[in-house]
Amino acid sequence: MKKVSVGLVDCNNFFVSCERLFRPDLLNHPTLVLSSNDGCVVARSQEVKDIGIPMGVPYFKIKDIIKDKGIQTFSGNLTLYRDISRRVFDIVRDEFSVVEQYSVDEAFFLIENNNETLSSLKNVRDRVLREVGVPVSLGVASSKTLAKISTDLAKKASGVNVLQESGWVALSEDLQLSTVWGVGRQLAQKFAQDDLKSVADFCNTDKAIIQQIYGVVGARLHAELLGEYIHQVGSKRPLQKSLMSTRSFSKSTENKDIILDALAHHARSVALDLRAMNAKSAVVRVSLKTSRHGDFFLRGGTKELVLQHSTNDTFEIIKAAETLFIELYESEVPYQSVGVIVSGIQSTDLTQNSLFLKDLPNDNDPLFAALDKLNKNADRELVQVGSRLKQPLWQSKSAARSNSYTTQWSEVPVVTAS
Amino acid sequence: MKVTDSNVTKVNKAEVDGVEAPLYDVQPAAGFPTPGDDVVERPLNLNDLMIDNETATFFVRVSGDSMEGKRIFDGDVLVVDRSVPAEHLSIVVAAVYGELVVKQLYKTSSQSKLVSAKEGYAPIPIGDADDVHVWGVVTGTLRRLV
Numbered sequence: 001m002k003k004v005s006v007g008l009v010d011c012n013n014f015f016v017s018c019e020r021l022f023r024p025d026l027l028n029h030p031t032l033v034l035s036s037n038d039g040c041v042v043a044r045s046q047e048v049k050d051i052g053i054p055m056g057v058p059y060f061k062i063k064d065i066i067k068d069k070g071i072q073t074f075s076g077n078l079t080l081y082r083d084i085s086r087r088v089f090d091i092v093r094d095e096f097s098v099v100e101q102y103s104v105d106e107a108f109f110l111i112e113n114n115n116e117t118l119s120s121l122k123n124v125r126d127r128v129l130r131e132v133g134v135p136v137s138l139g140v141a142s143s144k145t146l147a148k149i150s151t152d153l154a155k156k157a158s159g160v161n162v163l164q165e166s167g168w169v170a171l172s173e174d175l176q177l178s179t180v181w182g183v184g185r186q187l188a189q190k191f192a193q194d195d196l197k198s199v200a201d202f203c204n205t206d207k208a209i210i211q212q213i214y215g216v217v218g219a220r221l222h223a224e225l226l227g228e229y230i231h232q233v234g235s236k237r238p239l240q241k242s243l244m245s246t247r248s249f250s251k252s253t254e255n256k257d258i259i260l261d262a263l264a265h266h267a268r269s270v271a272l273d274l275r276a277m278n279a280k281s282a283v284v285r286v287s288l289k290t291s292r293h294g295d296f297f298l299r300g301g302t303k304e305l306v307l308q309h310s311t312n313d314t315f316e317i318i319k320a321a322e323t324l325f326i327e328l329y330e331s332e333v334p335y336q337s338v339g340v341i342v343s344g345i346q347s348t349d350l351t352q353n354s355l356f357l358k359d360l361p362n363d364n365d366p367l368f369a370a371l372d373k374l375n376k377n378a379d380r381e382l383v384q385v386g387s388r389l390k391q392p393l394w395q396s397k398s399a400a401r402s403n404s405y406t407t408q409w410s411e412v413p414v415v416t417a418s
Numbered sequence: 419m420k421v422t423d424s425n426v427t428k429v430n431k432a433e434v435d436g437v438e439a440p441l442y443d444v445q446p447a448a449g450f451p452t453p454g455d456d457v458v459e460r461p462l463n464l465n466d467l468m469i470d471n472e473t474a475t476f477f478v479r480v481s482g483d484s485m486e487g488k489r490i491f492d493g494d495v496l497v498v499d500r501s502v503p504a505e506h507l508s509i510v511v512a513a514v515y516g517e518l519v520v521k522q523l524y525k526t527s528s529q530s531k532l533v534s535a536k537e538g539y540a541p542i543p544i545g546d547a548d549d550v551h552v553w554g555v556v557t558g559t560l561r562r563l564v
Contacts, residue, residue, distance in 0.1 A: 025516025027548065090473045131474035131501045133553075406476060409495075415511050415518045417482035417490065417534070 004229045005111035007121070007140040008147040009092050009128075011085075012155060014105035015043035017134040018084045019074050022405050022413045031072040034059055039248050042076060075401040083406045087132045095124050100234045108144060108233045121160040135159065144231040145224035148181040165227065172199040172225075182221060190214070199225060243281070245269035246339020252291060254334050257388050259288070260322065264386035266340040267321045271314040274342065275368060280310035281342035284317055286324040289337045299333045310346055313364050317342065318386040468558050474501035476554065478511060478518065485509070485520055487535030490559055496520065497558035509556040514542055515549050520556065 011017060015033040020026045030047035034040065040058045051069055053062055066073055085104045093099045096109040111117055121138040128136050139150030141163035149171075154161035177199055178188035194213065196202050202210075203225050211219040224230050245266035253259060263286070274281055285304035290296040303324045311317065321340050375381050403411035469475050480494045488509060490496070498511050506525040511518055512532055521532035521542070530544040544550050 022518070023516075024513035024518065024553070027516075087473045131471070133500060409477075412495070413476075413478045413518055414481050415478045415496065415520045417480050417484040417492070417520050418539070 005114055005117065005140050005142065006144050006147045006229065006233055007096070007109045007111055007138055008102075008144075008151045009088075009107050009109065009124070010137050010139075010151045010155070011088060011105040012135045012137055012159075013043055013045055014085075014134070015074075015076065015081055016045045018081050019077075019402055020045075021084070021133045022402070026072055029072055030069055031074070032066075033074045033076055035076055073400055077402050077404065079404045079407050080402065084132060084134060088128055088134060088136065091128050091131060092124065095120075095127070098234045108147065110233050111140060117162050118160060121162070122158075125159050137161075139163065142227040143224040143229050144233065145181050145221065146227060149175070168227075169200070172203055175199040177202055180221070180225070187214075187217070241345060242341055242343035243270045243273050243345065244339060244341040245273075246287065246337060246341075248337040249335070252334035252336050254332055256329065256331075259329070259335060259338050260325065261387055261389045262338050263321050263325055263340065264318055264384075264388070266338065267318040268314050268381070268385060270340050270342050271312055271317045271368075272372060274312035274345070275372060277345075278348050279345050280312045280348055281317075282307050282310040282344040282346070283342065284320040284324065285341040285343065286321050286328060287337075287339045287341065288325065288328045288335055289339075290333060291336045296333050299330060300335060301328055303327055304341075306344075310344070312348070312368075314368065314385050315364065468497050468560070469499075470557070471499055471501045474554075475499050475557075477560075478520075480520060484534040484536045484539045485522075488522065490520060490535070490556075491561065493561070495560040496556045497560065498554035499557045500554040502555040502557060504552045504555050511553045511556060512542075513549075513551055513553050518553060523552065 016031050019031060019033065026045075028047070029045075030051060031045040032041055032048045032053065033043040035042045040056050041053060041062070042055075044053060044055065048071060051065065051071070053065065053071075065071070081104060088105075089099070089101055089107055092107055092109065096111070098110040099107050100109070101107040111120075117140055121140065125136055125138055128134065137151050137154040137159045139147055139152070139154040139161045141147045141150040146163055146168075150161050150163040153163070175198060177183060177191050177196055180199060183191070191197070191202065196205065202222065205222075207219065207222060210222045214221075220230050247262070247266070249258070249262065270281075283304055283306050285302060287302045288300045290298075290300045305320045305324055307316070307320060317340070325338070371383055371385075374383055403413070405411060405413050465472070476498045478496050478498055480490055480492060480496060483492055485491075490509070496511065502508075504510050504523050504525075506523065508523045509520065510523050510532070511520055512523075513519075514521075514532070519532070522535060524531050524533055524541070532542040532544065532550070533539075534541075542550060544552075
């Protein structure tokens with residue numbers, strides 16, 4: 001039987017690499033990227049990792065180090081990152097026939113021809129670096145889970161790696177189970193309770209026992225770590241179970257109009273995502289939060305509403321979200337963030353209308369099809385439903401967003417001729 | 419190279435019982451047909467003329483006059499293709515001590531350097547260090563007159 005080789009391409013410190021492409025002065029300079037509204041760290045250069053700044057840490061906690069060490073800080077420029085990502089994976093698709101993009105900076109692929117794997121990986125790495133200008137790492141193994149590990153090893157070495165069975169045994173003894181792809185915090189805790197710490201501990205446990213204690217999830221993980229090709233590359237991923245849109249305000253607010261404006265923004269955003277996925281949702285949840293520090297940390301909360309039928313209609317989702325918000329809101333409480341979450345997501349083809357609802361709500365599909373097209377072509381939200389403010393006061397202007405070098409003529413890089 | 423379908427333009431594809439068949443943009447005849455209706459072509463597109471490899475192509479804007487000898491002027495937009503190999507006499511965008519610049523590449527067996535196309539600008543040697551390197555090859559210039 002032909003053994004499958006699964007590969008993973010992963011862009012190194014992707015957002016930082018995108019920024020550096022147009023700022024060669026930052027090539028060896030500590031550089032980090034913050035999430036939108038400058039909340040927390042979402043990408044770090046190697047120099048920043050070496051300084052010891054962890055991923056996800058809130059900006060206010062590292063303000064002083066940033067200043068001390070002269071770290072270059074950017075606000076996330078998703079437009080730029082998406083365009084660079086598109087270029088990287090266009091090349092990956094050109095090089096491999098089966099490619100499954102997994103996130104903005106990662107894609108799995110299959111290798112059919114096992115000859116000279118390492119040199120072909122190196123070719124791809126070099127081609128992406130030369131043609132797009134961002135560094136990527138490629139790791140190959142016999143399952144997706146092992147390909148992840150192989151890629152981590154590639155990053156520490158020359159950028160490419162093929163995981164060999166012989167080396168894997170020794171390696172698995174030093175590898176913490178909690179760092180493995182697909183092992184969440186809960187599962188990691190369970191493993192720790194059962195005294196399974198390293199990957200080797202887990203692999204050496206009998207398959208039947210794993211199946212018994214950890215069910216099908218554990219059994220699949222066990223098989224993948226033993227090199228069995230379980231999670232298919234390119235197979236259609238199941239629909240997400242829930243979608244969320246949430247963001248902190250630029251500063252805490254008690255103002256109902258401002259919060260409602262933000263709420264409508266998030267409702268529009270999840271409704272748009274649902275329509276793009278060709279899916280509908282039956283459960284709308286609103287989360288209204290106060291600061292975790294300070295006098296109001298016990299206020300705010302989460303409430304959900306189960307709709308009578310699944311929907312992706314912006315009007316209906318906004319209506320549900322506003323109803324929930326009114327129940328949650330207390331005056332004179334400073335809120336820090338609001339978000340809309342939809343769950344119970346089903347493909348549009350599968351959704352059934354409620355048995356008990358005689359008059360079906362108006363079908364706004366054509367309206368939203370037109371609206372989505374209009375907004376997409378305008379490259380911004382030209383037509384907004386349910387907004388209350390002319391300026392979204394809850395959105396801070398990102399302090400240090402770089403130019404949209406590849407998508408706006410007015411912002412293309414300037415080259416000096418002098 | 420771009421491939422052009424010479425005789426017929428496939429406007430769309432329709433799935434017929436799982437078989438992909440081209441769908442031709444031809445209306446059933448009602449009255450005298452407009453001649454040439456079966457040869458529908460897209461209007462000219464500047465991208466086809468200026469871009470060979472979209473994935474590797476970036477645009478930049480020139481600031482300064484040091485490349486006037488190569489008819490590259492202040493304010494011009496340059497088409498930069500990173501997939502094109504930089505050769506002797508290529509016009510290139512280069513990263514020079516952290517700054518993106520446009521220069522002409524001189525490559526001899528003994529050394530490489532970046533030169534301007536106007537008097538009074540000193541050439542920049544390209545060493546082994548990373549602080550001077552070619553970023554991409556300029557394959558075209560664009561300039562509006564009004």
